[in-house]
Amino acid sequence: MSKTTQSTFMKLYKTDVSKYQKKKGNFTYLSWADAWALLKKECPDARYGVTKAEDGSPFFVTDCGYFVDVWVEVDGISLSQIHPILDNRNQPINEPNAFNINTSIQRALAKTIALHGLGLYIFAGEDLPEPDAITPDEETKMYRLAESVSKELADDLKVKVSKMEINANNYEACIEKVEQMIKNKKGDK
Numbered sequence: 001m002s003k004t005t006q007s008t009f010m011k012l013y014k015t016d017v018s019k020y021q022k023k024k025g026n027f028t029y030l031s032w033a034d035a036w037a038l039l040k041k042e043c044p045d046a047r048y049g050v051t052k053a054e055d056g057s058p059f060f061v062t063d064c065g066y067f068v069d070v071w072v073e074v075d076g077i078s079l080s081q082i083h084p085i086l087d088n089r090n091q092p093i094n095e096p097n098a099f100n101i102n103t104s105i106q107r108a109l110a111k112t113i114a115l116h117g118l119g120l121y122i123f124a125g126e127d128l129p130e131p132d133a134i135t136p137d138e139e140t141k142m143y144r145l146a147e148s149v150s151k152e153l154a155d156d157l158k159v160k161v162s163k164m165e166i167n168a169n170n171y172e173a174c175i176e177k178v179e180q181m182i183k184n185k186k187g188d189k
Helices: 008-013 032-042 098-115 136-147 151-162 171-187
Strands: 021-024 027-030 047-050 060-062 065-074 077-084
Touching: 008 032, 027 098, 032 098, 047 098, 065 098, 077 098, 136 151, 136 171, 151 171
Parallel strands: none
Antiparallel strands: 021 027, 047 065, 060 065, 065 077
């Protein structure tokens, strides 16, 4: 049976990060620490860095203000985010200190991770990403396994698939549960 694989971007984009979201004023965000932990869980080889100015400082000064530039590499694809150094009201800071610079680097890191998909829907103002449907081959496999437990279980799973309660995000966990039911049924004999 063939299994459709998602791109890393789509896999990250479809990740529900709602339990990690935080509100500050009118803004919803994903902390850099949660974003990095979730990214590394899915993509252990991911890495990031801060582009340094010619003088070695972790920020750039322009006529428009102070900026940081953070890059994140996932699966060999490097994306960057240039971010202004802002205060807690999202206003530019004329003379930033080390704390302001560090905070902007962290904000840029979270946004750069989002460019790879993780939490991007937050920045787009969406509630949650839509899950992907499972493939016909995956449905067939799941129904066959379920039927070896009971016809009622297979029928229940068909309803859940039609309502997208079982989807690409939780398919593997569902298969594991059905396989555990099969093992328990064999143990009862």
